[in-house]
Amino acid sequence: SALTQPASVSGSPGQSITISCTGTSSHVGISNLVSWYQQHPGKAPKLVIHEGTKRPSGVSDRFSGSKSDNTASLTISGLQAEDEADYYCCSFTGTTAWVFGGGTKVTVL
């Protein structure tokens, strides 16, 4: 993938975890192009963060997004069992295509 994510991240209930998404200056480097999706097994992806840091209405404020240079990050604070899912970052490449990260499996211990 043009966007690199860790394959897995785990944490105990109540802890905070951070998922990174590393790209290039042409997409992740422009933070408002990055979105994050949560996907539970057998379900369609659900938006949790858009434009790098914005949280849609209805999404828990335990989800937050940030960026440093060419790496975007999704932080889940106060980890709960329902947060166990796959998470994908996504960005417009700035030219003609879109790209997803390889996905990160979040496990709640």
Place this chain on the structure above:
Amino acid sequence: QVQLVESGGGVVQPGRSLRISCAASGFTFTSYDMHWVRQAPGKGLEWVTVISYDGITKYYADSVKGRFTISRDNSKNTLSLLMNGLQREDTALYYCAREVTGKWYFDWGQGTLVTVSS
């Protein structure tokens, strides 16, 4: 409320063709660029193609360029994907997605499964 309902998936032999469709409702279809995104079994999401709101501009992932054709019928609020020369690697759940203008994110359908197998 945005609704995207995909249809047309099924089992198809390698080398054959298949057309899948997406019926859109709950928004002004003619105002939005539309995408197809796929997910192979047990794998991650892969962007496939996009068509502009007016149907004029189309872009494709390298993996499908020359084989897949995206189209839309704005009079029927329908998005389509014609897949030619299907390969086993094209087996996936195909999602129809609306690009939210200026916000850089997608609204998703539930997907239609395409299985390429002899």
